[in-house]
Amino acid sequence: MRLGSFITVIGIPEGLLGNFRIDLMGELTSGEPDPPIILHYNVRxxxxxxxxxxxxxxxTLTAAHGWGDEERCPPMQSENNKKVDELKQCNKRVGRLAAGPSNMSIWSSVAKNVSKSERYFPFKQGYLSVMTVRVGEEGFHTTVDGKHVTxxxxxxxxxxxxxxEVKISADVRVTSVLASGLPTSENVEHVDMEALKPVSLPPHKKLDIFVGVFSTANNFKRRMAVRxxxxxYAAVRSGAVAVRFFVGLHKNQMVNEELWNEVQAYGDIQLMPFVDYYSLISWKTTEVVSAKYVMKTDDDSFVRVxxxxxxxxxxxKSNGLLxxxxxxxSRPHRNTNSKWYISPEEWPEEKYPPWAHGPGYVVSHDIATAVYKRHSEGSLKMFKLEDVAMGIWIEELKKGGLEVSYMKENRVxxxxxxDGYVVAHYQSPRDLLCLWQKLQETNEAKCCADG
Known part of the structure; x- marks a missing residue:
């Protein structure tokens, strides 16, 4: 699933209790007994x-950490009702006295005249409900019969x-399951491994761009899709552009063994004890030093090289370019519930200096070299938001006399x-293959499905 994806389940809670579960499952990782549950939605x-x-x-559930902390709707304490994408974790009307039939399911209210003394709950045993799970920027959002619930x-x-994978279980009779905004299927047969290996870089030749792709150890499918x-692209196959994956080691030894096999098979991975945005800066290689530009992207991004x-x-503009x-x-998030929360101690100022979003930005060689030098000297200010950090570092370089040009690319x-993208983010492996196929067939940057 990706931003804007929907899964709609139409069904009737029934049976002795009417309890049911909807689980959004992840992929089983080698060495783990069970796949993770990305979202466990349990109606009791x-x-x-x-x-x-x-x-x-x-x-949520993972093999390594077990069940996470439960979130309940209605919550045990109303003051714990936090917000996600500016929506409350639980609609405040859930569990409260209903104001009338309009507060019940649109289906059950037709079938039964609801008393005003009845407490509102979005599901009712024996009555049809339409539940939709939507992917937002910060979290999953569910609606029942068109009304936001959690x-x-x-x-x-x-x-x-x-x-x-979506699993629906227990006492519910499912009428239908619908989805939108999901990627098309992927054909993984007949892969020519030799054609996917990077070309040998000509000695003493300056690259046009060095591209660092941040990935994690168990994201093999994403790396294969990028390859x-x-x-x-011709520029990559000719050696004018070099692409390398930056991958941190995994806590699971079997995953690391598979990763090592991948390193030996393809030769395009830089292993790190852990992967973060300092990895790209501190990697002292001929490729980075001799590149006119350095680009950072992610393994779920499609880059039109x-x-x-x-x-x-x-x-x-070969110098001073972002x-x-x-x-x-941009201002720091001061809400402690935000995944991008920044405390005043971390960044005391009201605004950030100009920065470029992380899925795909480019800096010129002089900026990359200057930032690396400060990093090696221990004078680089560390900051946990990777893309904002680069903007902060560039601002420091400006104070030292560097003239900087900020070139905004709205097609990122x-x-x-x-449509018309230069970089598209949050793309699954199947999305990447679909986008590439569209480029080959039409020579136009057209999105797949709903983008």
């Missing part, structure tokens, strides 16, 4: 050991694009895909 119409009234319980913030390493798609090169050549989706009026889409 008869309540549970903590409450007598009906309740919705949301959670919001659940993503948890670390359990993002929506890892979902590859089969935008790493096949040819268009990036064309744009940089058109700009004709190119990408520039944000010049950091929340999905739009």
């Amino acid at each position: 119409l008869q309540g549970d050991k903590l409450t007598e009234g009906p309740v919705i319980v949301e959670n 919001s659940f913030a993503y948890r670390e390493s359990l993002e929506p694009w890892l979902v590859n 089969r798609t935008w790493m096949q 040819d268009e990036v090169l064309t744009s940089l050549n058109r700009l004709n 190119y990408g989706l520039i944000n010049s009026d 889409f950091n929340e999905g895909c739009k």
